[in-house]
Amino acid sequence: MRENGGVPEKPSLDGLEQRWARRWEDDGTYRFDRTRTRDEIYSIDTPPPTASGLLHVGHVFSFTHTDLIARYQRMRGREVFYPMGWDDNGLPTERRVQNYYGIRCDPLLPYDPTFEPPAEPPKQQVPVSRRNFIELCLRLAAEDEQAFGEVFRYLGLSVDWNHSYQTVDAGSRAAAQRAFLRNFARGEAYQAEAPTLWDVTFRTAVAQAELEDRERPGAYHLLAFHRGDGGDVQIDTTRPELVAACVAVVAHPDDARYRSLFGSTVRTPVFGVEVPGVAHALAEPEKGTGAAMVCTFGDLTDVTWWRELQLETRAIVGWDGRIAADPPPGLDSAAAVEAYAAIAGATMHTARERMVDLLRTSGELIGEPRPITHPVKFYERGEKPLEIVTTRQWYLRNGGRDPDLRARLVARGRELSWHPAFMRARYENWVEGLNGDWLVSRQRFFGVPFPLWYPLGSDGQPNYDEPILASEAALPVDPSSEAPPGFAEHQRGKPGGFIGDPDVMDTWATSSLTPQIAGGWERDADLFGRVYPMDLRPQAHDIIRTWLFGTVVRADAEFDALPWGNAAISGWILDPDRKKMSKSKGNVVTPMGLLEEHGSDAVRYWSASGRPGTDTAFDVGQMKIGRRLAIKMLNASKFVLGLGAADEPTAVFDPLDRAMLARLADVVQRATLAFDGYDYARALEATETFFWSFCDDHLELVKDRAYGSRGPQAAASARAGLSLALSVQQRLFAPVLPFVTEEVWSWWQEGSIHRARWPSADELRDVAADGNPALLDAVATVLVELRRAKSERKLSMRAELAGAAVRGPRAGLASVAADDLRAAGRIVGPLTFSDNGDALTDLTVDVDVADAGR
């Protein structure tokens, strides 16, 4: 320990972020030491933020939580593996690139190596080749990631930036393709041609996990279907445009009204197609008229009916979301064909209007449409309702069709330590509610392609049943520009040649491998052995069903084990009005602006006060409190160090000093336990409460003594106690306030505080010896009474008191600190203590201010 020559005249928070961020970078403070063994390491599967635009305050909030844990574990002596990833793979980047540059991908165009996007995005998007498109995706992602990295450094994340990855980089692509090939080899990946939820804007299939419901206006249309006996069956539908796709009319088997319908047929309105009347338990008698038309396909229930009742297929919705040009099978009559022509090629919206006109004209629309609001399925990033289109897609088994696998994955969830524990229920609810396997193929461009090709027969038709697989050694591959083993590029698309699988993987199919990607799976076996399975997966609760579950699925398949031991689930940021903070609002307050205005420590303080898993209000007030705390740390450190830092634990003999250290030992113990349980908020609360009373009471009490008013020995005890307490408190705050604690630590200590040892309650207790924490309370109570006496008389705290009498059960306790109390209260006359021994009487203080001077 050196002299306090490092204490500045006027301590300030200004510029701490830049100064220490640079220093940490230069010193490699957070560099991962890969010579350490697995049991010495704490590894983190950092969430890769979507690199599509701007960070918002939610990122600052949740990434701080992870950093709190990382810093705590590092101070506990664990070597922390804390990488950073960027999720730049997928639709968000594509969409941002389209808008940013004013381009769109046309995979049929040839690559133009000289292409540069227009300076200003044109109104009409410029079509570019797939390769040009991907190059621009990479370029913009790199720019965004640079900006994100600056914010995260300024925020003080203790990431080792040498361990960074992108979900589109070669390592990620190879890992995703390798994992897929192994899934395929084990039978966990398969392809199937089936009705698929389809986004007509993006023209891609989407998975169950990416759906959301939105309330949309609609209308019931009561339609007449005609029976052979001349009677009608009335059916309410919200989708009259699908009458042409109707393949049956269904009702509940117990519905007496429709008993005669079952086994007979009806003719559809307008088109006059004869369809069977069928019974199925999913038909609900209370809905509409109790009878429904089954279309291929209007919704997922239609798919169930179609499959289970083995109905015909009469698809009319194309990939583009428009009505197909040609009528489906079954619409044979001239009238039907003519009617169909009216809707062919139309969008859903237009088709519905025209269909209603046709129905009205034919008299088969009974009454007028009755407007309603009803939930409609959307792709979570989409703008138009999903349609259902039959396509060939790749699936990964996730238990959605296999009760045994599902049970095993639920069991995996129980092996995992969830913080907070109740988040496990969300996982189980999701897994138990799965209704199909994981659809992983997407008809998009900017993503990881499937590492396979299909041979073309002599007729030029692909054989999907015998794909040509890439070899693991060749990964990553791009089947759209590379030829498969045993073929040459000129055979692409030719009879007897091959075609590449045109699809890319769902972005979750890559990000479900982040522990493997970051850990160096099959790329750096040494590293992988040291960090995998990881210790922690931090993430938000809204992506338990996607990211967390997907990662468990992949690790279970490949390693038959969990990918990590702990999952820390953070909450969301709420607007002051208690609503989830929208992206638009979150972006009004940019993270960098927030950090610059309040200081990173202050914003971190606000984040740290949000308990794990709890949604937290965006609260500038908390940040101001955090800033005040950081300033207090500067001033208190300056003061204590100004008294002379004394690393002499044996000098601490005064009962009050020992009491303070004993109480601090309790605080250390509580903070440690809280951090071990991932409850950083509780740890902070305990530390902060102690710190303020340390500053307001203890410092005031011992100030005089520390100056030497009662001799060198008494002063040495005070100084040694203060030094030790300061050192401990600086370290307790270090995870939350990394900048200011590093600053004050540098005034008197060697090395970074963030590599310093986390304080030990036991060692503190050794120094505190017989210190009694209750003494602190007793003395504080007396001090408050002395102050109150002055405050009520509007006296300065410097005013002298003629005397005071302390009575109560703990008066004797407080008498031990009589001299300190006398000094802090400026009592010039007698100060007496009498233990009245009455447990029901609290400690009272009679203050004699009669002769008080000013």
Added chain:
RNA sequence: GGGCCUGUAGCUCAGCUGGUCAGAGCACUGGUCUUACAAACCAGGGGUCGGCGGUUCGAGCCCGCCCGGGCCCACCA
């Protein structure tokens, strides 16, 4: 409709397995230039702990019902 979370001073929140638990900070009011800090310090007034029952010697803390807020899922003719 099912699951989970949540409702404590004007605001943001603590209250760990039921017994000084009615708290903290902010805000508010009134003081104080006190030689670490006036972007500070000192003191004070604020709540029948969403509602109604129940268990208990004793309940913000446990149970039931109801009301309000949030998230997830299901439904979506």
